[in-house]
Amino acid sequence: MRVAARRGSLRGSIVLLTTTVAAVAVVLTGLFAWRMISTNAEAQERDQLSRQAQVLARTPPLASWMLNRQQRIAGPEEIRLALVHPSGEVAGPAAAVVDTQRRRALLAGHDVSATAMLDGRTVLVEGTPTATGGGLVLTEPMSAVDQATDRMRGGLVLPLVLGLVGAALAGAMLARRLTRPLVSAARTAHRLSEGERGLTVAAEGPAEVAELAGALNTLDAALAHSEGRQRDFLLSVSHEIRTPLTSARGYAEALADEVITGDEVPEAGRVLRTEIERLERFVGDLLALARLEADDFxxxxxxxxxxxxxxEAAEAWAVRCARHEVDFRLERPGVPLTITTDGFRVRQLVDGLTENALRATPAGKPLVLALRAQAPGAVLEVRDGGPGLTDDDIAVAFERGALTDRYRGIRPVGSGLGLAIAHRLATRLGGTITAHGRAPEGGARFTVQLPPHPGAGPPDGPYPPRTSA
Known part of the structure; x- marks a missing residue:
């Protein structure tokens, strides 16, 4: 809120912007209308004066005494009249404005519209031919145009002010409509950051604001799911750590209390070493996964x-598989297959997948490590003769601890981090890893596709696993 106060609110900015735009529009409109009003007022006065002249021109002047009568018919004293006889003689109060050019135009049957000086004042001049061959001219002072202009300009002020006020009100309403869902979304985001979950932002307002609300709702659900997964994972981790710790502590206390003596001591030492090695592997897996998920990897x-x-990897795994009576096989091109990659991480990936397969493979069943070229890179496969994976297993195969929780007590399981580490390693190397439910050997099959160099594969980052039944 302090940041908003320092930078200014969106609502105030919208109101200020709409008011400013309205003010500029009002000023420009006013300037244009101000100039146009004067022109329109003169045009209206000329039109009215011309119509009067046409009406009077239909009354033929019978004699000179009719001139005064026509003057009275013409209107107030401000409007003056001049009569052009067919002979060219001009009579009347406004005779001074009928010069030779205008007289010729009237005698030729043409209308006259001009501005002239009469008794020191600027006047409008409108003339029209008469039926008898002459013409009739009316004049009106320009002051009448000024008065009409003032009236019209006076009537313009109120609409402009109302338009400005209306724009400000419209801006305030628009700002309220836009900022209300934004403020609600910001409050929800703050509550999410404080640990609240199960919040919902109403998807109201424009499409972009509604999209923001939808994104926050999705974020809330994702955070709840992720934190639930983290809690489950921590429970799994605590279980994995507690079991060997409890066992090691029991044997340590037995040795300290001299409950175990004599020939039993070496066996107790072997148990302690086994449990400690189990802890070391688990902690090592945790550290490896943490390093793989770090931005500076x-x-x-x-x-x-x-x-x-x-x-080289096959030489080591053949020995381990032989100890478990598992039939280890290696399938390789037999010729150099060179790509640009991190060899240490590829070996770590191979070891992780092979260890996972060995754990699930019963004695007498095969375990295959295969390598083949596949443009533009290479493909690594680890296949086993174990129980395999179901479609539901494939969907969560690379999630931390998912298969361990599912098969604990049913089949041999590890720390639950091996496949997650393999997935992150494959992604970091620019490749992809795919889980298949059944291999030719009867068990699971994991396929890693490596690009010719890390930049040729998918960009670094967390990707969902590619799976296939």
Missing amino acids: RLDTGETDLDALVT
């Missing part, structure tokens, strides 16, 4: 022979 890229990399 960097890749050390270089020319990497993937054929040599998987051959």
Whole structure:
């Protein structure tokens, strides 16, 4: 609110803007109308004077004494009359304005419209031919035009003022319509930042404001879902940590209290080492995932022979698989397959997927690590002969702890972070990772497509997993 007070409110800005625009429009309109009123007033007076002249021209002047009578018919003293006889003689109070050119025009049957000086005053001159061959001329002082102009300009002020006031009121109403949902959205955003959830912003106002409200509602739902997932994950983490800690603490207390002695001590030590290694793996997975999600994560890229990399990895995993009586197989091109990537991270990705597959593969079943070229990059696959994945499993395969929570107590599970780490590693390397429900070996299949260099794949960032049944 302090920022709004310092920078000025949107409502005030809208009112000021609309009022300013209205004021500029009123001034421009007023200036234009001010000039046009004078021209229109003169045109109206000329038209009226011309009509009077045409009416009087229909009354033929029978004699010179009719001149005074026609003068009275013409109107007030301000309007003066001149009569041009067919002989060219001009008579009447306004005879002075009928010069030779105007007299010839009237005698030739043409109308006359001009401005002239009469008794020191500027007058309008309107003349029309008569039926007898002469002409009749009426004059009116320019002061009559000025008076008409003043009346019309006086009537212009009120509409302009009303227009300005109306624009200000319209601006205030518009500002209220626009800012009310914005203020509501801002308040909701503040409440969201303070931890409140389940809030709803009414989608009212213009389309853009309604879109903002919809985005906040979506954000609220996303935050609630994300925080729920985080709580579930933290509960899972606490469970994973508590179990080995409880076991290690029990054996440590037994050793300290000399409950375990003699030949039992080496076995207790092996249990302690196993539980500590389990904790180390779990904490290592957490740190790896945290580093992968950090904005400053960097890749050390270089020319990497993937054929040599998987051959080296196969040597290590063949030994581990043999200990678990799992049939390990390697499928590779047998020739160098070089791309520009981070070899250490690719090996980390291979190890993570292979460890996940080994955990789910029963004794006597196969586990396959495969590499093949596929333009424009390469494809890594890890296939196993385990129980495989359902369609529902595939939908959440790369979410932290999702499969671990689902299969805890049913099949061997790890920390729940391995596939999430694999997904982030593949994304960081510019590639994609896909989970398939069934492999030719009967279990799950995970496919990683690596680009020829990191910049050739999807841009770095969190992406939803690509999955296929």
